[in-house]
Amino acid sequence: MSTKDRELRFTHRHLLGIEGLYPFEITDILDRAERYAALNRQRTAVEPLLKGRTVINLFFENSTRTRTSFERAAKRLGADVINMSVATSSIKKGETLIDTAVTLNAMHPDVLVVRHGDSGAVELLSQKVNCAVLNAGDGTHEHPTQALLDALTIRRRKGSITGLVVAICGDVLHSRVARSNIHLLSAMGAQVRLVAPNTLLPSSMSVLGAEVYHDMREGLKDVDVVMMLRLQKERMEGAYVPSQREYFHFYGLDYDKLSHAKSDALIMHPGPMNRGVEIDSDVADDFERSAIQEQVEMGVAARMACLEVVTANLEDWRKENGL
Amino acid sequence: MSLKPQGRVVYANARLLDPATGLDVIGGVLTDGEKIADFGVEFASPSGAYGDATIVDCDGACLCPGLVDIRVQLREPGDEHKSTLKTAGESATSGGVTSMVCLPNTNPVIDDMSVVEFVARRARLLGLSKVYPYGAVTRGLEGRDMAEMGMLAESGAVAFTDGTRAVASAKVMRKALTYARNFDLLIVQHPEEPSLADGGAMNSGDLAIRMGLPGIPAVAETIMVARDVRLAEDTGGRLHFGHISTAESIDIIRRAKERGVKVTCDTAPPYFSLNELAVGEYRTFAKLSPPLRSEEDRQAIIEGIKDGVIDVVASDHAPEDEDSKRLPFAQAAFGGVGLETLLAITLELYHNGHMSLLDCLKTITCNPADLIGLPAGKLEKGAAADLCLFDPVRGWKIDADQLSSKSKNSPFDGRLAQGRCLRTVVDGRTVFEL
Numbered sequence: 145m146s147t148k149d150r151e152l153r154f155t156h157r158h159l160l161g162i163e164g165l166y167p168f169e170i171t172d173i174l175d176r177a178e179r180y181a182a183l184n185r186q187r188t189a190v191e192p193l194l195k196g197r198t199v200i201n202l203f204f205e206n207s208t209r210t211r212t213s214f215e216r217a218a219k220r221l222g223a224d225v226i227n228m229s230v231a232t233s234s235i236k237k238g239e240t241l242i243d244t245a246v247t248l249n250a251m252h253p254d255v256l257v258v259r260h261g262d263s264g265a266v267e268l269l270s271q272k273v274n275c276a277v278l279n280a281g282d283g284t285h286e287h288p289t290q291a292l293l294d295a296l297t298i299r300r301r302k303g304s305i306t307g308l309v310v311a312i313c314g315d316v317l318h319s320r321v322a323r324s325n326i327h328l329l330s331a332m333g334a335q336v337r338l339v340a341p342n343t344l345l346p347s348s349m350s351v352l353g354a355e356v357y358h359d360m361r362e363g364l365k366d367v368d369v370v371m372m373l374r375l376q377k378e379r380m381e382g383a384y385v386p387s388q389r390e391y392f393h394f395y396g397l398d399y400d401k402l403s404h405a406k407s408d409a410l411i412m413h414p415g416p417m418n419r420g421v422e423i424d425s426d427v428a429d430d431f432e433r434s435a436i437q438e439q440v441e442m443g444v445a446a447r448m449a450c451l452e453v454v455t456a457n458l459e460d461w462r463k464e465n466g467l
Numbered sequence: 468m469s470l471k472p473q474g475r476v477v478y479a480n481a482r483l484l485d486p487a488t489g490l491d492v493i494g495g496v497l498t499d500g501e502k503i504a505d506f507g508v509e510f511a512s513p514s515g516a517y518g519d520a521t522i523v524d525c526d527g528a529c530l531c532p533g534l535v536d537i538r539v540q541l542r543e544p545g546d547e548h549k550s551t552l553k554t555a556g557e558s559a560t561s562g563g564v565t566s567m568v569c570l571p572n573t574n575p576v577i578d579d580m581s582v583v584e585f586v587a588r589r590a591r592l593l594g595l596s597k598v599y600p601y602g603a604v605t606r607g608l609e610g611r612d613m614a615e616m617g618m619l620a621e622s623g624a625v626a627f628t629d630g631t632r633a634v635a636s637a638k639v640m641r642k643a644l645t646y647a648r649n650f651d652l653l654i655v656q657h658p659e660e661p662s663l664a665d666g667g668a669m670n671s672g673d674l675a676i677r678m679g680l681p682g683i684p685a686v687a688e689t690i691m692v693a694r695d696v697r698l699a700e701d702t703g704g705r706l707h708f709g710h711i712s713t714a715e716s717i718d719i720i721r722r723a724k725e726r727g728v729k730v731t732c733d734t735a736p737p738y739f740s741l742n743e744l745a746v747g748e749y750r751t752f753a754k755l756s757p758p759l760r761s762e763e764d765r766q767a768i769i770e771g772i773k774d775g776v777i778d779v780v781a782s783d784h785a786p787e788d789e790d791s792k793r794l795p796f797a798q799a800a801f802g803g804v805g806l807e808t809l810l811a812i813t814l815e816l817y818h819n820g821h822m823s824l825l826d827c828l829k830t831i832t833c834n835p836a837d838l839i840g841l842p843a844g845k846l847e848k849g850a851a852a853d854l855c856l857f858d859p860v861r862g863w864k865i866d867a868d869q870l871s872s873k874s875k876n877s878p879f880d881g882r883l884a885q886g887r888c889l890r891t892v893v894d895g896r897t898v899f900e901l
Contacts, residue, residue, distance in 0.1 A: 358649040382611065383612065390615040
């Protein structure tokens with residue numbers, strides 16, 4: 145590998161977020177993921193880059209989909225995988241989180257895949273361990289692998305991300321998926337729109353460089369990609385939105401609202417979907433336009449790429465630090 | 468009463484007043500069916516040739532757009548023994564009010580599209596004064612969870628309020644203002660901090676002490692006004708305060724308006740024509756919410772109307788039956804009827820030399836219509852023929868027993884008033900004639 149190539153690689157030991165990554169780092173991961181996507185589809189054996197490595201899935205928040213996706217990715221690369229689900233009640237205090245990190249560190253894992261309900265918790269944990277850390281979602285902060293798999297899906301369907309108009313619709317306020325996607329899509333040269341009622345938008349969201357719309361029809365006008373976000377049940381009973389039916393009426397994606405987007409607009413959703421709340425079933429199941437299934441498929445490929453780059457960088461870091 | 472509009476009618480020989488444009492001429496109005504076909508000096512003569520039109524000689528009385536009252540409690544559905552849409556409609560038309568906006572504190576509460584439609588349909592069938600409902604800000608007016616403001620607005624709610632209750636939680640108010648901004652909806656607050664007002668019966672002060680009654684301090688209003696002004700400023704939401712009663716509130720709102728905050732307010736006739744002394748002798752008809760305040764406050768309210776800080780005068784019509792009012796003062800219900808006295812008491816501002824007749828009428832016609840966005844309160848060709856014919860100087864004694872309202876709880880019972888509605892026209896039909 146030439147020096148120049150090395151410079152255009154993703155060179156961090158951890159992947160904690162998308163914010164601050166250079167476009168070439170994102171492209172590096174996406175290129176690798178693209179390859180894995182093809183290999184996964186052909187059911188061909190993959191070079192066991194993680195053979196003999198230990199990957200611990202440390203989930204402080206329940207998740208079946210993301211954990212399974214990471215597990216599949218790690219196993220496909222030949223790693224030994226340990227799944228740890230930590231009861232929420234025992235991790236309320238920061239000290240306990242660090243204790244957990246120290247304990248796990250003693251088991252010499254190579255990669256920790258961490259999901260935590262508090263923003264910044266994954267970063268805190270990453271400071272205390274000698275392995276690589278992959279953020280699988282922290283609070284309402286970031287969910288980098290979701291943004292990468294979304295980008296991979298878009299790139300495969302649309303060829304390129306640059307120049308696309310992407311509408312991210314729904315509960316932006318509480319969404320780590322939205323934050324990571326805004327960073328990634330903006331970095332890659334897409335134009336990002338946020339479409340949501342004011343109560344589900346942080347007041348300073350325009351700071352992240354996205355345009356804000358409160359009307360779905362205006363917000364979806366001529367977009368290339370419609371990214372729906374999940375709205376949690378407890379948030380649609382009057383605190384943020386008056387009711388489920390009002391939310392669906394004004395912000396649920398149905399064919400009427402979708403008709404304002406480009407005719408070939410891609411429909412995406414990070415899952416799990418609330419059918420009839422943020423998305424109409426017919427739209428979600430639209431074979432032609434919905435990429436929701438493909439997102440799940442790309443999740444494995446994107447996570448394989450992430451595991452590959454952080455373990456490679458971990459080796460360099462260990463050498464530098466004499467570990 | 469027939470709902471069929473009359474054909475062409477000329478209301479001739481009137482002093483024609485249109486507060487929105489400042490028009491003040493001797494003239495008249497030609498109506499064709501439900502609409503205003505034309506108006507102006509050409510209809511001045513009561514004996515002119517107007518083709519097939521019926522001529523109504525106004526005999527020099529004032530003819531202005533029908534009054535718009537944005538704060539009315541209807542009591543139907545739920546409390547029909549106090550007032551019904553029909554009795555409120557009759558009360559309104561006998562006071563020259565052709566459009567009223569009703570609070571959602573009915574039973575069931577207007578927090579559901581079916582109730583909005585029920586009220587609107589019932590009122591339409593009666594053909595009296597037009598009724599536009601407010602929708603609730605929070606479900607059940609409980610101050611907790613937001614009501615379906617977007618869908619309520621689509622089904623006809625013109626603005627949003629929790630009626631006679633304040634949205635007490637700052638967090639809920641902030642969310643409501645923020646959410647309402649999606650659809651550019653107006654939130655109307657009853658500015659009274661419940662933790663300070665609870666248990667109070669009248670204005671705090673010397674008189675309350677002498678009467679031995681628990682007080683509601685002026686600060687209960689002003690801290691809510693100050694708080695919500697900040698929230699409106701922060702969220703960019705549109706906020707309106709109902710029935711402002713204190714001098715300090717006016718100061719806060721004046722300063723907010725100067726800063727460009729989207730805030731407006733109204734007051735009700737009792738707050739510029741009565742003070743706390745009206746509750747002397749434990750007169751429960753003068754027990755209002757907010758309570759009648761001090762003389763300084765009353766003077767400040769007049770100043771506020773004069774300089775435009777107070778945008779609108781609304782009747783704050785609150786029918787209560789005998790059983791709710793003939794009680795020891797502290798136990799009696801709050802509120803007074805006001806539809807029939809809105810015009811006469813507001814005209815006191817003119818008669819007492821505070822304002823011109825047109826400026827005075829603005830506060831009860833075009834200003835409230837513009838605030839809520841109603842197609843009313845102005846003389847315009849093609850607009851609904853909603854008119855009020857009144858004699859600005861006719862003297863009369865307000866007699867609660869003579870009111871059309873089903874409930875007779877007027878704080879102005881026995882007052883000598885000047886200015887009276889002679890005829891009210893709704894959609895080209897005369898629905899009241901003195």
